[in-house]
Amino acid sequence: MPVALTLSVxxxxxxxxxxxxxxxxxxxxxxxxxxxxxVLKMINFAHGEVFMLGSFAGYGALVAMxxxxxxxxxxxxxxxxxxxxxxxxxxxxxxxxxxxxxxxLRGAPRLAPxxxxxxxxxxxQYLVLEQTSARAKFYPDIFPxxxxxxxxxxxxxxxxxxxxxxxxxxxxxxxxxxxxxxxxAIRAVAENPTNASLMGVDVNRTIVFVFILGAAMxxxxxxxxxxFFQTIRGSMGFIPGIKAFTAAVLGGIGSIPGAxxxxxxxxxxxxxxxxxxxxxxxxxxxxxxxxxxxFTLLVTILIFRPTGIFAQRSTTRA
Amino acid sequence: xxxxxxxxxxxxxxxxxxxxxxSLHVDEGEIVTLIGSNGAGKSTTLRAISGVIRPRGGExxxxxQRIDRLQPHAIVRLGLSHVPEGRGIFxxxxxxxxxxxxxxxxxxxLHDDLERVYRLFPRxxxxxxxxxxxxxxxxxxxxxxxxxxxxxxxLLLLDEPSMGLSPVLVETIFETIQAIRREGATVLLVxxxxxxxxxxxxxxxxxxxxEITLAGTGAELSRDDSVRRAYLGEG
Amino acid sequence: MFGRKGRSRFAWLLLAASFAMVxxxxxxxxxxxxxxxxxxxxxxxxxxxxxxxAGQPIKIGYSGPLSGDLKGIxxxxxxxxxxxxxxxxxxxxxxxxxxxxxxxxxxxxxSAATQLLQxxxxxxVGPICSGAxxxxxxxxxxxxxxxxxxxxxxxxxxxxxxxxxxETFLRTTYSDDIQGPAQAKFAIQTLGAKTAYVVYDTDxxxxxxxxxxxxxYEKEGGKVVGSEGFEKKQTDFKAIVTNIKNAKPxxxxxxxxxxxxxxxxxxxxxxxxxxKFLAGDGVKNDEFIKGAGADAEGAYLSLPxxxxxxEAYKTFGDLFEKETGIKRDASPFVAEAYDxxxxxxxxxxxxxxxxxxxxxxDLKKLNEEIRKTELDGASGKIKFDARGxxxxxxxxxxxxxxxxxxxxxxxx
Ligand SMILES: Nc1ncnc2c1ncn2[C@@H]1O[C@H](COP(=O)(O)OP(=O)(O)O)[C@@H](O)[C@H]1O
Ligand SMILES: [Mg+2]
Numbered sequence: 035m036p037v038a039l040t041l042s043v044x045x046x047x048x049x050x051x052x053x054x055x056x057x058x059x060x061x062x063x064x065x066x067x068x069x070x071x072x073v074l075k076m077i078n079f080a081h082g083e084v085f086m087l088g089s090f091a092g093y094g095a096l097v098a099m100x101x102x103x104x105x106x107x108x109x110x111x112x113x114x115x116x117x118x119x120x121x122x123x124x125x126x127x128x129x130x131x132x133x134x135x136x137x138x139l140r141g142a143p144r145l146a147p148x149x150x151x152x153x154x155x156x157x158x159q160y161l162v163l164e165q166t167s168a169r170a171k172f173y174p175d176i177f178p179x180x181x182x183x184x185x186x187x188x189x190x191x192x193x194x195x196x197x198x199x200x201x202x203x204x205x206x207x208x209x210x211x212x213x214x215x216x217x218x219a220i221r222a223v224a225e226n227p228t229n230a231s232l233m234g235v236d237v238n239r240t241i242v243f244v245f246i247l248g249a250a251m252x253x254x255x256x257x258x259x260x261x262f263f264q265t266i267r268g269s270m271g272f273i274p275g276i277k278a279f280t281a282a283v284l285g286g287i288g289s290i291p292g293a294x295x296x297x298x299x300x301x302x303x304x305x306x307x308x309x310x311x312x313x314x315x316x317x318x319x320x321x322x323x324x325x326x327x328x329f330t331l332l333v334t335i336l337i338f339r340p341t342g343i344f345a346q347r348s349t350t351r352a
Numbered sequence: 353x354x355x356x357x358x359x360x361x362x363x364x365x366x367x368x369x370x371x372x373x374x375s376l377h378v379d380e381g382e383i384v385t386l387i388g389s390n391g392a393g394k395s396t397t398l399r400a401i402s403g404v405i406r407p408r409g410g411e412x413x414x415x416x417q418r419i420d421r422l423q424p425h426a427i428v429r430l431g432l433s434h435v436p437e438g439r440g441i442f443x444x445x446x447x448x449x450x451x452x453x454x455x456x457x458x459x460x461x462l463h464d465d466l467e468r469v470y471r472l473f474p475r476x477x478x479x480x481x482x483x484x485x486x487x488x489x490x491x492x493x494x495x496x497x498x499x500x501x502x503x504x505x506x507l508l509l510l511d512e513p514s515m516g517l518s519p520v521l522v523e524t525i526f527e528t529i530q531a532i533r534r535e536g537a538t539v540l541l542v543x544x545x546x547x548x549x550x551x552x553x554x555x556x557x558x559x560x561x562x563e564i565t566l567a568g569t570g571a572e573l574s575r576d577d578s579v580r581r582a583y584l585g586e587g
Numbered sequence: 588m589f590g591r592k593g594r595s596r597f598a599w600l601l602l603a604a605s606f607a608m609v610x611x612x613x614x615x616x617x618x619x620x621x622x623x624x625x626x627x628x629x630x631x632x633x634x635x636x637x638x639x640x641a642g643q644p645i646k647i648g649y650s651g652p653l654s655g656d657l658k659g660i661x662x663x664x665x666x667x668x669x670x671x672x673x674x675x676x677x678x679x680x681x682x683x684x685x686x687x688x689x690x691x692x693x694x695x696x697x698s699a700a701t702q703l704l705q706x707x708x709x710x711x712v713g714p715i716c717s718g719a720x721x722x723x724x725x726x727x728x729x730x731x732x733x734x735x736x737x738x739x740x741x742x743x744x745x746x747x748x749x750x751x752x753x754e755t756f757l758r759t760t761y762s763d764d765i766q767g768p769a770q771a772k773f774a775i776q777t778l779g780a781k782t783a784y785v786v787y788d789t790d791x792x793x794x795x796x797x798x799x800x801x802x803x804y805e806k807e808g809g810k811v812v813g814s815e816g817f818e819k820k821q822t823d824f825k826a827i828v829t830n831i832k833n834a835k836p837x838x839x840x841x842x843x844x845x846x847x848x849x850x851x852x853x854x855x856x857x858x859x860x861x862x863k864f865l866a867g868d869g870v871k872n873d874e875f876i877k878g879a880g881a882d883a884e885g886a887y888l889s890l891p892x893x894x895x896x897x898e899a900y901k902t903f904g905d906l907f908e909k910e911t912g913i914k915r916d917a918s919p920f921v922a923e924a925y926d927x928x929x930x931x932x933x934x935x936x937x938x939x940x941x942x943x944x945x946x947x948x949d950l951k952k953l954n955e956e957i958r959k960t961e962l963d964g965a966s967g968k969i970k971f972d973a974r975g976x977x978x979x980x981x982x983x984x985x986x987x988x989x990x991x992x993x994x995x996x997x998x999x
Pocket of ligand 2: 394395396437
């Protein structure tokens with residue numbers, strides 16, 4: 035059915051960029067879900083909180099380095115520092131969670147680690163809510179404002195930075211998984227841990243690396259989120275966590291390119307998709323509908339294509 | 353001192369004791385075969401040696417070192433490679449990546465080892481970029497053995513390498529096993545195809561219901577009446 | 588997509604679609620009920636008589652946000668209530684304020700009500716937020732406990748869905764039916780904003796203010812060019828900002844709290860430096876300026892409170908600042924809260940009776956006494972109509988602009 039779009043080109047290109055922005059964040063976080071699922075067949079529900087902890091650590095680092103007082107080229111260094119601190123925090127948290135909450139349950143019925151994960155998620159969320167008396171923290175407002183582009187196609191600096199660094203991180207991760215010895219070991223463990231161990235792969239150590247890689251991505255996402263939205267709070271991991279999980283399912287859980295693609299599909303569905311629906315006569319879905327759209331997508335995918343929208347064979351990954 | 357020394361080994365699954373206290377040894381440079389009917393406990397024995405399952409009792413010594421409490425990846429590092437029943441190919445990894453996985457424990461240059469595998473199995477060289485899962489059964493068995501060789505093992509445990517292969521391919525596999533031995537490796541071979549296994553083996557053990565009932569040289573056992581009746585389809 | 592199993596798939600799709608509709612209904616806007624004014628019929632409030640043993644305090648409840656983002660609203664209000672009750676005794680009984688954190692949410696309001704009723708309070712100040720008020724009203728009504736909100740401004744508490752007005756609810760602040768039109772008039776006449784984009788919290792407060800403003804604004808000749816809701820704790824306002832950019836309104840009208848206004852205005856100002864911004868009492872808080880920094884500059888805010896001029900406000904303000912260390916205008920509704928507590932305490936003084944060494948309080952009489960109040964309070968004159976609406980004040984809306992990191996009151 036042809037629908038004449040009533041809104042301007044610049045509107046659509048703006049919404050497209052917005053979709054890519056949130057999509058980048060979903061994709062970065064989704065990688066952690068999909069990789070852990072790949073090796074452990076377990077949904078790491080605490081991953082949203084790993085993202086949240088990274089965001090808080092990055093906030094702490096930026097404030098310690100001068101916060102809103104930062105100016106000039108130092109800002110670039112400060113952001114790099116914040117990213118490193120955030121990655122370290124997310125990685126440490128994730129390693130501790132794996133060791134204390136998941137590894138002792140390896141081999142237990144599949145529900146056990148899932149419940150443990152939900153427990154850890156709630157624990158961390160309330161721990162941070164308690165520490166901050168449940169109030170929002172505001173990221174230092176240091177990222178230069180303004181935009182580049184021509185005519186109707188414009189993108190703000192922060193959005194460009196967010197999308198570019200997400201894509202760079204994902205490319206890096208993809209290279210690690212595809213091209214390195216560690217990446218091969220991860221893929222081997224995902225396919226068959228016993229056979230991988232017969233090759234000399236230390237399966238436990240490899241699983242820890244999977245958590246590390248996923249957490250590093252989440253840590254970066256935490257800082258990018260903070261710089262972009264500027265507001266963080268203890269409960270911030272919940273919705274992006276579920277959205278990222280949705281993205282991972284969209285792409286076929288266990289598949290790394292699938293998680294990335296799923297993130298962007300979801301980000302665009304919430305923005306461009308919603309506005310396209312609004313072009314239909316009689317439809318007016320406000321911003322508050324985005325979650326409804328995301329979860330309708332999740333339910334639909336689970337019903338019609340539980341292996342994800344891109345999957346051809348049931349066990350492909352990597 | 354034997355390269356591999358197994359004493360009074362017991363192993364099983366849950367309530368099942370599948371291996372009930374067996375002893376065997378393999379000397380450096382030998383081909384030793386373990387034969388027995390389906391369900392006798394042959395694979396379980398190999399799994400207990402390579403650490404895939406933890407022994408319930410007894411001792412396993414490799415090159416003078418106790419290995420019965422070690423994790424499989426640590427045992428591989430000592431120079432013991434296990435090609436499991438069903439080959440254990442990584443279907444999603446390419447043939448080349450499967451070979452690299454075989455050399456996972458090694459940090460040195462792999463060029464010569466790759467060349468050796470290509471020489472033994474020219475078919476693999478043509479299929480390097482293909483996912484392991486797309487290979488035929490025979491090619492997968494070649495890849496499994498080739499991959500195990502990439503670790504430069506001192507002892508190779510092979511679990512039914514001839515299973516499901518055409519007679520011609522079985523022939524090739526057995527020739528390869530002998531070639532490997534000539535190049536210096538030691539082999540513990542589990543086979544249902546007892547006739548061929550006994551032909552190439554220096555020594556052999558017969559396993560029945562988790563216990564060793566006969567032992568001797570390959571030639572001795574292939575002349576034994578009970579063995580001929582039970583495993584060589586005679587009588 | 589519709590393959591061999593086309594028909595069953597279609598059934599599933601329908602199921603998924605209906606699932607989406609249910610979700611949508613749960614978070615969508617509410618149906619318009621706009622009040623008929625006139626006649627007031629009360630439901631059946633469950634008034635009882637309570638006894639307080641000798642030596643026991645009289646308990647007055649408080650329900651409001653004491654943690655979370657909106658602690659900045661709830662805490663100063665609680666301090667003002669405690670100040671009103673401090674050192675007061677009624678026939679030898681001291682007054683104890685029992686405070687429950689309701690997080691400004693509907694769920695929180697209902698569970699705080701349950702807890703306060705169990706504690707045996709005789710009256711309540713609160714809830715603070717309209718969403719919590721609407722959720723808690725039936726419980727207070729059933730228990731016959733009168734509650735006076737110092738800050739709930741929504742239309743709904745005094746015009747409930749089912750038509751019957753809650754006898755146990757009153758408020759010392761003014762309804763958005765007053766704030767909305769005043770904002771609309773200000774937007775058109777003072778700011779000269781012909782078009783507005785409305786952004787609202789989907790709770791009772793946000794939707795109420797949205798409706799009140801929209802109606803009045805259009806009546807004044809303005810045009811609402813877009814309207815979009817958000818959830819509490821939302822931080823991503825990018826898509827809304829894009830829509831606003833596209834609509835090019837003269838004014839962005841925000842109906843919600845400072846906790847969401849802060850990230851919103853930062854994201855708005857990143858792309859639209861000059862569009863005018865107007866919001867209500869939920870945003871008029873020092874926390875907004877602290878959080879939004881330079882981006883808060885120039886924002887217009889309104890309060891459904893009179894321009895505080897009375898002597899009583901000065902006396903209260905001095906005392907409040909001395910006792911609590913909080914500035915009197917750092918957060919709104921503290922004077923209204925002080926008055927709400929005072930209204931309750933004065934009525935208690937009149938109706939509490941001593942009998943056999945116990946203090947007996949007839950809750951029905953307490954309610955009637957509170958309704959009869961005429962007080963020259965800290966926040967101005969207080970007098971209630973049959974719906975529990977405060978009709979005492981004369982100029983009950985004041986307007987502010989953020990200038991140099993502070994709220995500057997505008998002349999009207
Ligand atoms: N994973 C397993 N779980 C439980 N029982 C097993 C398992 N693998 C083998 N068994 C049992 O252990 C016994 C020995 O099996 P196995 O060692 O595989 O025999 P073989 O290799 O000689 O055919 C059999 O009774 C078999 O059913
Ligand atoms: Mg077997």
